[in-house]
Amino acid sequence: MSGDQYGVDLDALDQVVKELNQVIKDMGGPKSKAKDSTYLKPGSLGKGFKEESDLRDAHSEVKRDIEKIVDKIEDLVDDFGKKSNQTMGAYQNAEADNKVNLA
8 A cells, every 4th residue: 555545444443333332232221220220209318307308309410410411422422333334334335436446
């Protein structure tokens, strides 16, 4: 390859896409736990004091924030995975076109 040409390792790019898809799959556990397994029912921290409701409210606010963060991370990883997959497809098409044109 001459100095002004670039090569793309399609196998490595394919591996990136696979790993990103696995990250999204693996995020299902934390996402589910953040959404469904962190509930504080009234009275679970005690009863008859003002701070109990303040603590539950603070917990609910942090829970919502965590859910938003997990969603944003999942969206970012999904977007990057889709773009990586599109890039890989474009390189595969270009490679196929080059083989046809050289034949």
